[in-house]
Every structure is written in C-alpha cells, then in structure tokens.
Amino acid sequence: MNSYKYLPDDDNALELINGLASEKVLAIDTETTGLDPLNDRLRLIQIASFNTPVLVIDYWKCEPGVKEALRTLLSNDAVKVFQNAKFDINFLKSEKIVLGGPIFDTMIAGRLLWSPSGPPGFSLAALSEFFLGETLPKEEQTSDFSGDLRKEQLEYAARDASVLLELRSIMAPALKANGLVDIAKIEFNCTRAVADIEYRGIAIDRNNWEKLTEVTRAAHETAEKDLLSYAGNTVVQPDFFGNTTTVGINLNSNQQVLELLAKNGVNVPDTSKYSLSQYKEKPVVKSLHEYRKASKMLSGFLDPLPTFINSKTGRIHAHYSQIGAYSGRMSCTGPNMQQIPRDNEFRKCFIPAPGKMFILADYSQIELRVAAQISHDERMIEAYRHGGDLHRLTASLITGTPLNQITKQQRQAAKAVNFGLIFAMGARGLQSYAGDTYGVEMTLDEAEAFRDRYFLAYKGIKKWHDSIKAKPPRVSRSLTGRRYFHREDTGLAALYNTPVQGTAADIVKNALGKLMDTLSDIDAGIVAVVHDEILIEAAEKDAEEAAVILKNTMESAGEQFMVDVPLVADAHLASSWAEK
DNA sequence: TCAGTTCGCGCG
DNA sequence: AAAGCGCGCGAACTGA
Numbered sequence: 001m002n003s004y005k006y007l008p009d010d011d012n013a014l015e016l017i018n019g020l021a022s023e024k025v026l027a028i029d030t031e032t033t034g035l036d037p038l039n040d041r042l043r044l045i046q047i048a049s050f051n052t053p054v055l056v057i058d059y060w061k062c063e064p065g066v067k068e069a070l071r072t073l074l075s076n077d078a079v080k081v082f083q084n085a086k087f088d089i090n091f092l093k094s095e096k097i098v099l100g101g102p103i104f105d106t107m108i109a110g111r112l113l114w115s116p117s118g119p120p121g122f123s124l125a126a127l128s129e130f131f132l133g134e135t136l137p138k139e140e141q142t143s144d145f146s147g148d149l150r151k152e153q154l155e156y157a158a159r160d161a162s163v164l165l166e167l168r169s170i171m172a173p174a175l176k177a178n179g180l181v182d183i184a185k186i187e188f189n190c191t192r193a194v195a196d197i198e199y200r201g202i203a204i205d206r207n208n209w210e211k212l213t214e215v216t217r218a219a220h221e222t223a224e225k226d227l228l229s230y231a232g233n234t235v236v237q238p239d240f241f242g243n244t245t246t247v248g249i250n251l252n253s254n255q256q257v258l259e260l261l262a263k264n265g266v267n268v269p270d271t272s273k274y275s276l277s278q279y280k281e282k283p284v285v286k287s288l289h290e291y292r293k294a295s296k297m298l299s300g301f302l303d304p305l306p307t308f309i310n311s312k313t314g315r316i317h318a319h320y321s322q323i324g325a326y327s328g329r330m331s332c333t334g335p336n337m338q339q340i341p342r343d344n345e346f347r348k349c350f351i352p353a354p355g356k357m358f359i360l361a362d363y364s365q366i367e368l369r370v371a372a373q374i375s376h377d378e379r380m381i382e383a384y385r386h387g388g389d390l391h392r393l394t395a396s397l398i399t400g401t402p403l404n405q406i407t408k409q410q411r412q413a414a415k416a417v418n419f420g421l422i423f424a425m426g427a428r429g430l431q432s433y434a435g436d437t438y439g440v441e442m443t444l445d446e447a448e449a450f451r452d453r454y455f456l457a458y459k460g461i462k463k464w465h466d467s468i469k470a471k472p473p474r475v476s477r478s479l480t481g482r483r484y485f486h487r488e489d490t491g492l493a494a495l496y497n498t499p500v501q502g503t504a505a506d507i508v509k510n511a512l513g514k515l516m517d518t519l520s521d522i523d524a525g526i527v528a529v530v531h532d533e534i535l536i537e538a539a540e541k542d543a544e545e546a547a548v549i550l551k552n553t554m555e556s557a558g559e560q561f562m563v564d565v566p567l568v569a570d571a572h573l574a575s576s577w578a579e580k
Numbered sequence: 581t582c583a584g585t586t587c588g589c590g591c592g
Numbered sequence: 593a594a595a596g597c598g599c600g601c602g603a604a605c606t607g608a
Contacts, residue, residue, distance in 0.1 A: 252603055254587065272588065296589060299602055325598050329592085336600050339591040367592090367597095423596040433596080497597040501592090505598095531592040531598090585606075592598085 004046075004054040004158035008061055016055055017069045023049040027081040027164035028074070030088045031157050033146040037090035037199065038312045043145040044154075045070065045092075046161035054158040058149070059095065067095075075100040081164045083107050083124045086195035086322075093199055103188045106164055109171040111323045112180045112187065116485050128163050131170045136163065183482045186506055187322065189513030193526055194320050194330070196516065200537070201315030202337070202527045205349045205576075206306065212345055213302040220294035226287040227251055230264050251291060261285070277432055301341065308335050320529070322509075328482050328502040329531060330509075338530045340577075348578035350528075357543040359524075360579065361550045361571035362533040363508075365390060370503045371422050373479065373565045377460025384565045391415045397457035398450045413440040413450070421454050422461065422500075424493040468495050478502035479561040480510075503561065508532060511557035518553045522546060528577075535577065547571045 007013035020026065027048040034040030045057045057070065074080070074092065078101050082088050085105040092099060110122045110131075119130035128134045136159070143153060175184045231249045249256050254271045261268060264284040268275040271288075279285045308316050316335065324331025332338045340346055352358045368390060372380035383393050395406045395414035406414075416434035425433065427447040434440040434447070442450070455462040469492060476484050478499045486495060511534065515526060524538035524546040534554065538546040554569035 250604085254604075270587080292588080296602090300590065300600095304601085321599095324600090327598060329598060331599050333600065336591080339589090339600070341590065362592095420596060424594095425596040426594065429596060491595060491597095493596045494598090501598060504592095533592080582608095583606100585604105587604080588602095590599105590601090 004056050004154065006154050007055055007057045008063070008066060009058070013055075013057065013062065013066045014069055016052070017047075017057075017066065017073055019052065020047065020049055020055075020073055021076065023051065023078055025050065025079045025081065025165065025168070026073075027161050027168065028088060029083065029157065029161040029164060030091050031143075031145045031153075032091050033144075035087075036310075037087075037094045038310055038317065040091075041146075042091040042095050044149075044157050046157050047073075048158075048161035048165045050165065054161050056154050056158050056161075071097050074098075077101045079104055079168075081106065081168045083127075083160070083164060085191045086198065089192065089195040090199045093195070099192070103191050104168050104172070105188055105191055106167045106171060108187045108191065108322060109167075109175060109184060112184055112482070113171065113174055113178060114485075124160060124163060127167055131174075132163070132166055134163070134166075136160075178483065179477075179481050180483065181481075183328075183478070183480045183506060186480060186510045186513065189516075190509040191322060193512035193516050194322050197526050197529060198317055198319060200525050200527050201310060201313055201317035202535070202537075203315050203351050203353050204305070204309065205351050206309070209302070209306065209349045212349065213298070216294055216297050216302055220291070220298055223287060223291035223294050224251065227260075227284070227291045230284045230287065231260050232263075252295065257288065261288075273436070274432060277435070297341065301335075301346065305335055318528075325501075325505075326484070327498050327505060328478060328509075329505040330529065337528050344578035348576040350577035352537045352575065355540055356537050357540050358527075358574045358577065359536040359538060359543060359547045359550055359571055360533070360574050360577065361536070361547075361554060361569055363504075363554065364568040364570060366504045366507065366532045366567065367500050368418060368422065369562065369565045369567060370479070370500045370507075371461070371464075373562050374500060374503070375460045375464035376564070377458050377464070379458055380460065381564050391418060394418050394454065394457070398453040409440060412438040413442060416440060417450050417454055421451060423497045424465065424491075427451050465492075465496060468492060478506050480506040482506060504532060507558040507561065507567070508534070508554075511554045514553050514557060515550070518549050519546065522549075524549075543573050547573060 005011050005016060007016065029046045030042055031044035032040050032042050042059050045059055046054055047057070048054045074097050080099060080101050081104045083106045085103050089099055106127055107122045110119055110127045119126045125136045128136050175181055249260065251257060257271050261271065261284065266279050266282060266285060276285050310317050318332050318337045319334050321331045369384055372384060380390065383390050391411050391414045392403060392406050394417055395401065395410040396403045398414065398417060399410055401410065413434055416430060416438045420430045420433050427444055430451065431442055431444055431447040434442055472492065472495055474486055476486065476495070476499050480503065482502050484498050508529065508531070512526065512529065519525065522538065522542040522545055524536055524542055526534060527537045528535040534550065536546055536550055551569050551571040555567050558567045
C-alpha cells in the first residue's frame with residue numbers, strides 16, 4: 001500500500017498542497033456522496049504525484065485557505081490524470097474549482113488502445129489488471145462518503161489515485177507507439193466540453209411539453225380505436241383514472257398484431273415497417289402505423305422526459321458517453337438527446353434561458369465529404385471544392401439530365417442514392433430508403449439502374465469499395481488515426497462506414513474542444529451535440545458573435561485531416577431548437 | 581419472478 | 593451471395 005496523508009487531520013494541508021505546485025503531472029480522483037454533481041457533494045479529493053505521498057483531502061474539513069490553495073493548484077498547467085475525467089471535473093466545478101492544464105483520461109486512453117487482446121472492460125480495475133498486471137481489491141459498491149470515513153475507504157481512495165499515475169506512465173507511450181497521439185489529443189481536449197455540456201444541461205418548456213403530451217394522448221386513443229375495429233371480440237375498459245385497458249388483444253404485442261394483420265388479409269413474416277411497406281396503402285396497416293407512431297412518442301419521449309428534469313436546475317442534464325459507439329461517435333442517455341424527434345412540435349420545447357439565445361449549427365454533408373476525402377474520388381472532390389451541390393450533381397449523372405434541369409424530385413432521389421450507396425446499400429434497400437426517408441418512389445429496376453450509374457460516375461468510390469472488397473481489412477483507421485479492429489465476420493458495409501463515421505466524429509470532437517477556448521471570452525456555452533450538430537446557448541448580446549465563432553471553429557476543425565475537401569457548417573440564431 | 585434477449589423505431 | 597452504418601429505449605417475450 002502506498003503511503004498517503006489524510007488532510008487536514010494528519011499534517012499541514014496548506015504546506016503539502018502548495019508543495020505540489022512544481023509537479024508536472026498530477027493524478028486526481030474524487031469521492032462523492034453520489035453520482036449527480038448538481039445534487040450530491042464532493043467529499044474527498046485525492047492527488048497523486050511522483051515525488052510525494054498521495055494527498056487524501058477531506059474537502060468538508062478544509063479551511064477556506066486550504067480550499068483556495070487547492071483551487072490554485074488545480075487551475076495550473078500541470079497534466080491532470082483522471083479515470084472518466086468528466087465526472088471529477090463536474091464535481092470540482094460544483095465547488096468552483098476550475099481545472100487547468102491538459103487532461104489525460106485513462107478510460108478514454110483505454111478505449112483508444114483497445115485491441116482484441118484487451119482490456120476486457122474500461123473500469124479502473126480492468127485497466128489496472130490489463131496494463132499494469134495489478135489486481136485491485138474489490139471496493140464496496142455501497143461505499144458511503146457522507147459520514148465518518150473508515151481507514152479502509154481512505155486507503156482505497158489513495159490507491160486509486162496512485163494507480164492513475166502508473167497507468168499514464170504506461171499508456172502515454174503506448175498511445176505514441178500505436179499512432180494514436182492525434183486522436184488522443186482530440187479526445188482528451190474534448191472531455192472538458194462534454195463535462196460542460198452535461199453540467200449546463202438544457203432548458204425545456206414544460207407547459208408546451210405537457211400540451212403536446214395531451215394532444216398525442218388523444219391521437220393515440222383515436223388510433224387505438226381505429227385499429228381495434230379490425231380486431232373484433234375486444235372490449236375497451238376505462239378505469240378510475242381515465243386510462244383504458246383493452247381486453248382481448250394487446251396492440252403492443254407483435255405476435256398478436258401479426259394475427260390481426262393476417263385476419264385482414266395482410267400476410268407478412270413480421271410486423272416491421274419493411275415487411276409492411278408493400279401493404280402501406282391498406283387501411284389496417286395505416287391504422288397500425290398511426291398507433292405505433294403515437295405509442296412511440298408517448299412511451300419513448302413524452303412520458304419519460306419530464307422525469308429527467310433536475311430538481312436543482314430545472315434543466316435536463318443528459319449523460320454523454322464520449323466514445324459510446326465503436327466508430328468513435330458519442331452516445332447519449334438519460335435522456336438520449338440524440339433521438340429527440342425532428343418534428344418542430346418537439347424541438348420547439350427545448351429553449352434558451354431567459355435573456356439568452358440558441359445558436360444552431362450543423363455540418364453540411366460531413367460524411368459524404370469525408371468519404372470523398374478517404375476515397376479520393378476526383379469528381380466529388382472537385383464538386384465540393386467549387387461549392388457544388390453534390391445531390392444535384394448525382395441526380396444529373398444518374399439520370400442523364402443537364403444540371404440546370406434537375407427537378408426537386410430528382411434531387412431528393414439523388415440524396416437517397418448518395419447517402420445509401422456510399423455504404424453499400426443494395427437496390428432493394430435503396431428503393432425502400434428512398435421511399436421512407438425522402439418520399440421518392442422508385443421501382444427496383446430504377447434503383448438498380450441508379451446504382452450502376454452511380455458507380456460509373458464516381459469511379460473513386462468504386463475503387464475504394466473494390467479494394468476493401470478484394471481484401472477486407474482486419475484493421476483500419478479514421479483520418480485522425482483512430483483505430484478499428486474488425487471481426488472476421490464484419491460486413492462490407494461496416495468496413496466502408498466505420499472510418500467515415502469515425503472521422504466525422506473526430507472532427508466534431510475537435511471542434512467541441514476548440515470551442516471551450518474560442519467561446520471563453522463571451523457568455524456562451526455548448527448545451528447539446530447531436531453527431532454533426534452543435535447547439536450553443538449564448539447571452540443575447542453575444543449571440544451574433546457566438547454564431548460567427550461557432551461556424552469558423554467547426555469549419556476549421558477538420559483542416560488538418562481533410563486536406564482535399566473543404567468543410568462547410570451553417571450556424572444561425574434561434575429562439576428554440578426548432579429550425580427556422 | 582426476474583434478468584437477458586429481441587423487436588421495432590426515434591435520431592444522425 | 594448479398595448486404596447501408598452507428599446508437600438507446602420501451603415493451604414484449606424467453607427461459608430457468
């Protein structure tokens with residue numbers, strides 16, 4: 001067991017803390033009374049460094065002078081090592097301790113370094129076992145840091161901090177040896193932004209949300225009645241609360257819905273949208289669609305979302321997993337802000353605080369641009385370089401129509417073609433994708449013809465696909481160097497897609513990290529990020545400037561990697577998340 | 581009864 | 593041979 005000092009009881013806290021001022025690397029862990037930095041409290045701050053015992057600082061016992069010394073120390077330029085840094089950063093933030101210097105996050109480093117040989121997970125214990133060969137003793141999950149602390153708790157707390165320091169000593173050279181320094185810098189720098197997004201949260205217009213809930217509940221009941229008229233032998237029973245129970249059939253059971261459909265002449269293998277697409281004109285299928293739509297809105301969004309409103313701030317503080325997807329994209333939970341319906345009725349319920357404005361910004365066709373860069377498709381690169389409209393170009397190339405005569409319908413179809421075929425969608429898939437997503441009906445023959453002509457037009461894309469097809473890679477990388485190990489059974493589509501999606505994510509993360517600096521002089525902060533879209537909340541007086549900064553920061557965030565293809569971002573002021 | 585899996589669908 | 597990819601979540605279903 002490493003030596004440690006429990007402060008301020010055991011020694012002179014002020015002197016020991018100030019003594020760390022010249023250390024270039026500090027490993028920091030915290031213990032708290034819970035998981036929510038807005039409602040729970042910071043209790044211990046453990047600081048490990050190379051030359052002194054671990055300081056285990058009981059924040060509740062610290063005099064103002066000691067707290068001030070901590071604030072000064074943690075704001076300095078030393079590298080700060082954490083496991084899941086955003087957690088600690090936000091608890092420190094709740095005590096007005098603002099972290100300075102570069103971050104090294106062992107959990108993120110672990111994910112970047114992952115290979116099929118391990119680590120099997122990314123907890124501190126798993127990382128320690130894999131990278132250091134040290135087994136950490138099991139800690140009690142229920143460890144309570146709100147009362148008197150046991151010696152054992154202090155020892156564990158101290159050990160976790162010292163393990164961080166050891167991990168970095170191994171992981172930092174490993175990142176370098178594996179060509180992961182560029183992406184590690186992007187990720188570590190982005191962590192501050194992710195922490196900030198979670199801490200700020202986003203405001204919601206509760207009245208409007210409730211109104212929308214009521215309207216949708218009414219639509220749900222109507223759809224339920226419609227659908228039940230096809231079922232027969234069912235009874236709807238209202239209860240005391242005005243809710244209804246249907247006896248005889250459960251419309252949420254796909255097994256039962258399958259029977260209902262069969263009774264009405266719709267014979268399908270399953271009840272998915274795909275299987276039902278050929279029957280979509282039948283009234284029973286239309287009713288089912290209406291019913292499911294309303295059910296999804298209610299159970300997926302309208303009912304659960306209010307439960308996430310934080311009691312302290314009245315805002316929604318979602319959790320972002322910085323490397324949530326294997327591609328490198330972020331994922332989001334509690335609630336998942338990345339799947340809020342696009343419908344303006346939903347989006348207009350997300351609003352800036354009084355006196356503030358939103359700036360909504362998104363990249364234009366970032367994945368297509370990345371695919372152009374990765375494949376070096378000359379025609380695509382030229383089009384993007386000259387600010388051309390790629391969808392219009394594709395429409396022209398696959399229909400043989402002159403560019404200036406392309407109809408809106410043709411351009412819509414080309415959108416489906418561009419987004420679908422770049423990732424190996426088949427003719428059948430393209431057909432239904434075009435119908436569902438862009439409202440464009442095409443025959444299977446047309447879809448096949450578009451597919452053929454697409455690959456004739458974009459020879460670079462064809463070559464890129466062909467080379468992957470000829471020798472499916474077991475390892476590939478995004479343009480920043482993020483590494484992917486592909487399983488033997490990984491399909492072609494995933495092989496094409498992963499580095500493209502990942503590169504786009506890398507660029508967005510680079511932008512997020514830079515924004516923490518470029519926005520620092522004005523009253524503005526990031527409140528949500530949805531893959532290729534960044535939402536900022538800014539004081540009204542600073543909103544115009546924030547929009548300019550946001551656009552410029554996003555567009556320049558890819559320069560280092562997108563050497564042949566420019567990035568374009570649109571940013572505009574808004575009084576809600578609903579686009580104008 | 582309950583944890584784990586599957587289906588279906590919201591988003592980019 | 594043929595194939596869009598990546599997520600999270602609620603409800604139903606499955607199996608012990």
